[in-house]
Amino acid sequence: MGEAVAFYTISAFILIFAVLVISTKDTVHSVLFLVLDFLFVAALYVLLDAQFLAAIQVLVYAGGIVVLYLFVVMLVNLKRPPEAYEDPHRRTKLGFGLAAAVLFELGVIGLYSYASPASALAANPTIPVTGNTEEVGWLLYTSYLIPFEIASMLLLVAMIGAIILAKREL
Amino acid sequence: MGVGPHASKKMIDTVVIPLLKIAIVLNATLVGVTYMVLLERKVIAWAQSRLGPMRVGPWGILQPVADAVKLMLKEDITPTRADKWVFTAAPIISMVPALIVYAVIPFGGDAPGEVAHIFGRDVPLYITRINVGLLYIVSVASVGVYGIILAGYSSNSKYPLLASLRASAQLISYEVAVTLTLVSVILVAGSLDMVSIVERQRDRHIWFFFLQPLAFVIVLIGGLAETNRAPFDLPEAEQELTGGFHTEYSGMRFALFFLAEYANMIVVSSVVTTLFFGGWLPPLPTWLPFLAYVPGWIWFFLKSFVFLYIFIWIRATLPRYRYDQLMRLGWKVLIPLAIANLVVTGIVKVMLL
Numbered sequence: 389m390g391e392a393v394a395f396y397t398i399s400a401f402i403l404i405f406a407v408l409v410i411s412t413k414d415t416v417h418s419v420l421f422l423v424l425d426f427l428f429v430a431a432l433y434v435l436l437d438a439q440f441l442a443a444i445q446v447l448v449y450a451g452g453i454v455v456l457y458l459f460v461v462m463l464v465n466l467k468r469p470p471e472a473y474e475d476p477h478r479r480t481k482l483g484f485g486l487a488a489a490v491l492f493e494l495g496v497i498g499l500y501s502y503a504s505p506a507s508a509l510a511a512n513p514t515i516p517v518t519g520n521t522e523e524v525g526w527l528l529y530t531s532y533l534i535p536f537e538i539a540s541m542l543l544l545v546a547m548i549g550a551i552i553l554a555k556r557e558l
Numbered sequence: 559m560g561v562g563p564h565a566s567k568k569m570i571d572t573v574v575i576p577l578l579k580i581a582i583v584l585n586a587t588l589v590g591v592t593y594m595v596l597l598e599r600k601v602i603a604w605a606q607s608r609l610g611p612m613r614v615g616p617w618g619i620l621q622p623v624a625d626a627v628k629l630m631l632k633e634d635i636t637p638t639r640a641d642k643w644v645f646t647a648a649p650i651i652s653m654v655p656a657l658i659v660y661a662v663i664p665f666g667g668d669a670p671g672e673v674a675h676i677f678g679r680d681v682p683l684y685i686t687r688i689n690v691g692l693l694y695i696v697s698v699a700s701v702g703v704y705g706i707i708l709a710g711y712s713s714n715s716k717y718p719l720l721a722s723l724r725a726s727a728q729l730i731s732y733e734v735a736v737t738l739t740l741v742s743v744i745l746v747a748g749s750l751d752m753v754s755i756v757e758r759q760r761d762r763h764i765w766f767f768f769l770q771p772l773a774f775v776i777v778l779i780g781g782l783a784e785t786n787r788a789p790f791d792l793p794e795a796e797q798e799l800t801g802g803f804h805t806e807y808s809g810m811r812f813a814l815f816f817l818a819e820y821a822n823m824i825v826v827s828s829v830v831t832t833l834f835f836g837g838w839l840p841p842l843p844t845w846l847p848f849l850a851y852v853p854g855w856i857w858f859f860l861k862s863f864v865f866l867y868i869f870i871w872i873r874a875t876l877p878r879y880r881y882d883q884l885m886r887l888g889w890k891v892l893i894p895l896a897i898a899n900l901v902v903t904g905i906v907k908v909m910l911l
Binding site for chain 2: 417439463519538
């Protein structure tokens with residue numbers, strides 16, 4: 389009961405802030421709502437007993453990435469009237485089409501999982517370590533080693549790509 | 559409807575004792591912060607052959623009270639074209655992370671001699687013990703950056719904006735070095751939990767300072783930079799910025815920034831004490847066993863006080879860095895050193911232990 393109340397409260401806040409992120413006029417305010425959103429997502433992780441993930445969520449997203457967003461937003465002059473942003477190449481119909489496709493997919497996924505709910509994840513008896521951080525580390529370096537390495541390779545590629553784009557004369 | 563004795567016992571365990579601890583720690587912190595300001599003024603005065611505050615109370619010991627009254631009575635001005643909501647929120651955003659970090663700092667342990675006795679039960683001297691304690695501290699501290707950025711942005715004034723951009727670049731740069739260094743300490747300790755980090759130091763009979771001296775130096779320098787203390791106090795360089803990111807603030811809101819800075823100083827000293835100097839453990843337990851009769855929290859406060867004193871001492875001694883020097887130190891010296899330290903620690907841990 390208490391968990392359900394907490395879950396729905398946190399989810400409501402996440403949704404409210406997510407809507408505010410895209411509906412606020414002032415860009416800095418919308419970045420701030422994004423931070424609040426990330427903090428509430430971290431609260432959701434705590435509710436799921438994933439404290440490690442929650443701390444990483446706050447550290448990386450709320451504390452790291454969004455600070456860079458804020459930096460860019462403050463450095464780039466965005467204080468022009470909204471009319472200055474009229475995009476002649478705006479493809480409204482295409483946008484609506486894509487949004488409809490995503491909504492349809494979400495609906496299918498929801499329907500599918502409602503029809504055949506996933507069995508509750510059994511506690512993995514093969515993990516020889518205890519504690520939240522240790523379990524995450526164990527799983528990352530055993531069962532999920534290859535996805536983990538691929539993800540880090542992708543990040544490396546993105547970083548090198550950014551450097552090459554920024555410094556063409558290298 | 560009466561409350562049974564069982565329910566009231568549970569009530570004491572889950573509500574009364576934690577609230578009591580939080581109240582004690584918060585009040586002790588805030589009083590400590592106000593007296594840190596006085597200590598800083600006094601120590602700097604002595605370093606410069608002055609007397610410092612002497613008027614309010616004997617040797618000026620009531621000066622913090624006078625300061626607090628002055629700041630509360632001052633007019634609280636919001637600039638006309640400021641971003642009002644953000645302008646109000648910024649001091650709060652920098653104060654709150656500085657205070658909630660104390661939730662995981664252990665002033666004492668679980669062992670029978672280290673607990674307090676309240677209501678006939680053993681109460682350990684920390685508010686909570688979580689599996690990711692150190693990570694919690696790092697992540698909460700990283701949220702504190704917003705207070706400074708937003709203060710500069712919302713003031714709608716040139717100098718605060720420049721200062722806040724400086725501050726955020728500085729904080730982000732040094733956060734990398736400090737976090738990388740903390741990883742090597744975690745490797746040695748084998749845990750992220752603040753209480754077990756101290757317990758490992760007790761069980762292995764060595765403070766981690768002696769295993770990780772380089773890490774200690776990097777964390778101390780990074781701590782100075784992250785709290786915007788001299789010689790890294792560029793965000794409040796008066797000569798260049800007329801005061802820094804809080805130029806437009808007055809009254810109690812200005813005081814909140816001030817309190818947050820000193821609260822962060824206390825946090826950094828507490829974390830350094832816990833990670834490198836054995837937290838609440840008495841020094842040299844084999845040679846000087848009688849020191850164990852002094853309660854653990856006194857040792858904790860003594861050790862933290864040493865680092866607070868070093869902070870003030872450094873401020874009285876060293877001139878401020880130039881901005882490019884600051885960046886060079888952070889990116890070209892501290893981060894490579896931190897990575898090297900991490901690699902060497904990992905190799906030694908795998909090969910030798």
